[in-house]
Amino acid sequence: MHAMQYEITLPADYDMEIIRKRVAAKGHLLDDFPGLGIKAYLMRERGSDSPVNQYAPFYLWNTPEGMNSFLWGPGFQGLVNDFGRPEVQHWTGLVYEDGPAAGASARHAVRRRQRIAEGGDLAAAIDEAVRETQRLARIDGVVCAALGVDPRHWELVHFTLWEGAPRAVGDRFEVLHLSAPERASLVRGRQW
Template sequence: MHAMQYEATLPADYDMDIVRARVARLGHLLDDWEGLGLKAYLLRERGVHGSPVNQYAPFYLWRTMEGMNSFLWGGGFQRLSDDFGRPAVRQWTGLAYEEGVDADAPARVAVRSSVPVPQGAVLSEAVGDAVREAGRLAAGDGAVCAAAAVDTARWELVHFSLWADVPAEAVGEVFEVLHLSAPQRRSLPRGRQW
């Protein structure tokens, strides 16, 4: 499993209904993308859930590298770059994936949090904690799914979770889910990824 996200930060007065309409028009194009576990079409709106910015920030969990590369180099990503400019694409190596206790509920909210892996930390303990946190998130009321991943260039752990509604203890950035493409979500490997 491989995690990926990019963020298109938009002007403070940008009409976010333009993004909503774009996703309503084009979101279905990845509903059957080979190699894609899931893509959550995410939006943060300035002043909502504490967001300081307007932002379109899709998050992906890829089942295969071929699927991800096909998207990045085969035209899917080009459409976004043409519309919003080419953003930096963050990538993380997957550590864990869990289906949530409400896995069949519609995902309406996403939460992303990240923490650095401190210098001198025992790596097996740090990633073990991240795996356990993914399991804890997935067990929360309203959890649709949860994942943990690591960026070894920045030594940063990321937790990503989808929810039926804003969780009571949302720690991190809260996003509205505009659409969920999940063609191979059920095929994502569960639990620890090594």
């Protein structure tokens, strides 16, 4: 599994209805995309649990071929044409778990980035983060939870999809659409 996200931060007075309409018109295009476990079309609005207006899709890929096909294909190029080329963040997958609400529609998401402290035991830090993800995955209302690591910057990313109001710490997003063509193929549990 490979996690990926890009963030498009928009002006404070940007009409976020434009993003809603964009996702309504184009979100279904990845509903059967090969290699894609999940794409959560995420948005947050300034003033409602967010300091910024932002469009920030989050992906869980089953295969690098799927991710590469997307990044070098017409879908991502369309986004680049409309908004400019964003920095694409990516993390190696560490754990994925379905939650008690796995069959429900995801309405909200929480993403929390966390630096791994210098000088500590890396294995212990990862084990603790895996346990936290597994704990989150057991909370009522959780659709799924995932954890990834960027070893270049020694950063963890915790990602949780929620059926209702999220009960986790981190950046909160509204889920406008969820494409999940190969969600059933995402490996459950630890990825090593």
